[in-house]
Amino acid sequence: MEAALRTIRDKVFAGDRLSEEDALALFRTRDILSVGEMADFANRRKNGDQVYFIVNRHINPTNICVNRCQFCAFSKAKGEPLAYTMTMEEVLRRAEEASFQKATELHIVGGLHPDLPFDFYLLLLRTLRERFPAMHIQAFTAVEIDYFSRIAGLALDEVILRLKEAGLGSLPGGGAEIFAPEIRNRICPEKISGDRWLEVMEAVHAAGLRSNATMLYGHVETLESRVDHMRRLRELQDRTGGFQSFIPLAFHPKNTQIAKGYTTGLEDLLSLAVGRLYLDNFAHIKSFWIMVGPKLAQVSLHFGVDDIDGTVVEEHITHAAGAQAGQEMTVSELVTTIRQAGRAPVERDTLYNVVREWPEGRA
Amino acid sequence: MAGGAVPTEGEIARLLREAPLFELGRAADAVRRSLHPDGAVTYIVDRNINYTNICVCGCSFCAFYRDRSAPDAYMLSEESLSKKIEETLSLGGTQVLLQGGLHPDWGIGEAERLVRAVKRHPIRLHGFSPPEVWHFANRSGLTIREVIARLIAAGLDSIPGGGAEILDDEVRARISPRKIGWEQWAAVMREAHRQGLRTSATMMFGSVEAPESIARHLLRVRALQDDTGGFSSFIPWTFQPGNTALSGDPGFGKSAAAGFGHAVGYLRVLAVSRLLLPNVRTVQVSWVTMGAKVAQLGLFFGANDFGSTMIEENVVASAGVAFRMSEEEIVATIRDAGFRPSKREGPPCST
Numbered sequence: 001m002e003a004a005l006r007t008i009r010d011k012v013f014a015g016d017r018l019s020e021e022d023a024l025a026l027f028r029t030r031d032i033l034s035v036g037e038m039a040d041f042a043n044r045r046k047n048g049d050q051v052y053f054i055v056n057r058h059i060n061p062t063n064i065c066v067n068r069c070q071f072c073a074f075s076k077a078k079g080e081p082l083a084y085t086m087t088m089e090e091v092l093r094r095a096e097e098a099s100f101q102k103a104t105e106l107h108i109v110g111g112l113h114p115d116l117p118f119d120f121y122l123l124l125l126r127t128l129r130e131r132f133p134a135m136h137i138q139a140f141t142a143v144e145i146d147y148f149s150r151i152a153g154l155a156l157d158e159v160i161l162r163l164k165e166a167g168l169g170s171l172p173g174g175g176a177e178i179f180a181p182e183i184r185n186r187i188c189p190e191k192i193s194g195d196r197w198l199e200v201m202e203a204v205h206a207a208g209l210r211s212n213a214t215m216l217y218g219h220v221e222t223l224e225s226r227v228d229h230m231r232r233l234r235e236l237q238d239r240t241g242g243f244q245s246f247i248p249l250a251f252h253p254k255n256t257q258i259a260k261g262y263t264t265g266l267e268d269l270l271s272l273a274v275g276r277l278y279l280d281n282f283a284h285i286k287s288f289w290i291m292v293g294p295k296l297a298q299v300s301l302h303f304g305v306d307d308i309d310g311t312v313v314e315e316h317i318t319h320a321a322g323a324q325a326g327q328e329m330t331v332s333e334l335v336t337t338i339r340q341a342g343r344a345p346v347e348r349d350t351l352y353n354v355v356r357e358w359p360e361g362r363a
Numbered sequence: 364m365a366g367g368a369v370p371t372e373g374e375i376a377r378l379l380r381e382a383p384l385f386e387l388g389r390a391a392d393a394v395r396r397s398l399h400p401d402g403a404v405t406y407i408v409d410r411n412i413n414y415t416n417i418c419v420c421g422c423s424f425c426a427f428y429r430d431r432s433a434p435d436a437y438m439l440s441e442e443s444l445s446k447k448i449e450e451t452l453s454l455g456g457t458q459v460l461l462q463g464g465l466h467p468d469w470g471i472g473e474a475e476r477l478v479r480a481v482k483r484h485p486i487r488l489h490g491f492s493p494p495e496v497w498h499f500a501n502r503s504g505l506t507i508r509e510v511i512a513r514l515i516a517a518g519l520d521s522i523p524g525g526g527a528e529i530l531d532d533e534v535r536a537r538i539s540p541r542k543i544g545w546e547q548w549a550a551v552m553r554e555a556h557r558q559g560l561r562t563s564a565t566m567m568f569g570s571v572e573a574p575e576s577i578a579r580h581l582l583r584v585r586a587l588q589d590d591t592g593g594f595s596s597f598i599p600w601t602f603q604p605g606n607t608a609l610s611g612d613p614g615f616g617k618s619a620a621a622g623f624g625h626a627v628g629y630l631r632v633l634a635v636s637r638l639l640l641p642n643v644r645t646v647q648v649s650w651v652t653m654g655a656k657v658a659q660l661g662l663f664f665g666a667n668d669f670g671s672t673m674i675e676e677n678v679v680a681s682a683g684v685a686f687r688m689s690e691e692e693i694v695a696t697i698r699d700a701g702f703r704p705s706k707r708e709g710p711p712c713s714t
Binding site for chain 2 (some may be wrong): 016030032033036037039167237259262264265266267268269292293294295296298299301302324339340342
């Protein structure tokens with residue numbers, strides 16, 4: 001084993017915090033077996049054999065967006081041929097399907113629509129909460145929250161408060177991309193800054209809502225910028241403790257403005273494993289099977305991951321950029337995938353309460 | 364494992380089931396490194412050509428075969444064969460992998476004609492797995508020795524290791540009852556090696572077999588290799604259930620859930636294969652069944668060959684699996700893993 005890795009391993013076994021140099025060394029190594037072993041150790045110390053999944057449904061109410069991020073194949077301008085905005089009925093129909101399928105979570109994110117008023121989103125939340133009180137609503141990235149505050153002319157805290165009163169349960173982790181300005185200005189110049197993303201999340205956590213955190217990798221970012229991104233997440237988590245999970249997102253190049261191949265398996269596993277090892281104050285590391293494919297997602301359960309997201313059912317954002325995975329994994333497929341990896345499947349709700357455990361032989 | 368004694372089936376099965384994943388990986392990686400200390404990972408640019416999908420074997424794990432009366436049954440014309448080979452050559456391809464169903468009318472004459480048609484082009488021919496060789500012998504009333512000699516005379520360069528499935532007749536009785544048994548498979552390979560042909564050996568796992576059967580398969584390949592030294596590579600891959608009769612078999616679901624036909628199971632089997640076959644130089648990943656990402660990881664679990672670009676692939680595709688990789692992607696994937704990509708033009712055989 002490389003000397004740098006030996007030092008890191010000692011720290012991991014002792015439960016000591018890794019430095020940014022350590023994280024960089026982990027990203028640079030090709031000794032993937034050693035990294036995997038350490039990440040697996042760190043994961044099992046926290047989560048044992050348990051691997052979580054959720055029965056959920058993604059709803060993307062609109063793809064019309066005032067931003068034009070270079071890495072995005074989903075957004076459209078108003079009036080473009082494939083632009084869409086769902087009616088309230090269309091959203092409700094999807095929620096109803098989810099409810100029939102015993103989903104515990106609706107995952108709702110969309111574009112920054114130029115015309116829809118803030119009240120539309122409040123109405124959406126209220127309607128969903130009234131009709132489907134059993135489902136947790138995880139909705140709106142920090143980017144959307146900031147946008148609401150601008151279109152409504154309201155302070156951030158006020159926006160969050162009103163959304164919470166209307167039924168918002170927690171926030172997903174999207175829109176983080178890469179915080180470092182020199183990268184961010186190249187891939188999403190119109191999007192809120194990394195500082196602002198963190199500021200929104202801090203306010204969200206202060207309001208008593210939990211959220212996730214993501215990192216988009218595999219485009220034009222440097223390894224240093226990945227580590228910088230994770231450092232800022234770790235610092236905020238030290239202050240608020242409000243992040244539930246870290247979700248590295250693999251850049252998908254198709255139909256985007258960035259000429260780059262798909263990420264490799266090694267790159268995916270390293271992002272997840274370094275997340276587990278460096279982000280010692282995050283309980284959960286999630287491998288989103290839509291992004292990396294169900295096969296690598298299964299392998300990642302040995303590389304520090306304790307969550308493979310959920311049933312999803314309908315996904316447009318990553319598929320627009322060429323994701324090859326399907327749209328849906330059934331509960332039985334998720335349970336089998338986890339069990340075949342030698343781990344214990346646990347259906348969770350959004351806040352990681354156990355909905356159901358799946359003992360041997362009942363997939 | 365170390366120390367020379369050949370492990371028993373029970374010991375191998377226990378390794379498959381219980382050994383910690385990373386320990387398996389490390390042990391397999393050590394064997395790979397000792398055989399290939401230069402960090403080279405090879406690949407080939409070639410094309411799979413399936414001359415017919417008409418097959419009397421009708422294996423329940425196969426989504427490719429058709430009855431001759433089926434509307435989509437086909438036999439490749441010499442004209443389209445030539446076109447495919449010319450395309451392959453123009454894409455920098457150096458080899459054709461030629462395999463087909465066991466056509467009820469085909470004997471040695473048809474096989475020779477096909478070999479000559481391929482060899483009119485400046486390209487290697489890796490063709491006819493043992494069940495096909497056996498079929499030609501049967502149809503034409505010849506011995507295996509005669510068939511192989513005539514195929515070599517016609518221009519055959521090497522033989523692919525297909526049709527091995529699991530080299531255990533109990534398993535074969537369930538998934539391929541009309542296919543040759545393991546001893547016939549081994550007899551064809553032994554004779555091919557005796558006549559100087561290199562061959563590969565494959566293993567299709569993740570259907571209904573128990574780990575003991577995987578162990579038996581590995582031990583049989585190992586013993587045969589000790590005798591002949593003619594296997595240039597070993598290629599394990601997973602059963603692809605889409606569109607197959609076997610996937611609808613109630614017994615299958617249970618075996619599959621407990622089996623190794625998934626990504627983590629694949630890495631375990633790959634590593635154990637590398638450990639058990641130190642006498643076979645090359646172990647190949649199967650990106651066609653596992654995808655580029657898991658295949659790349661396979662390079663850390665004992666594999667030293669990335670297989671082929673497969674300009675065309677029909678058999679796995681008919682089970683609904685559609686991974687594709689270009690030469691550039693294969694090279695980039697190997698390099699990204701810290702290995703040195705090396706294009707090969709012949710054996711280790713590609714399938």
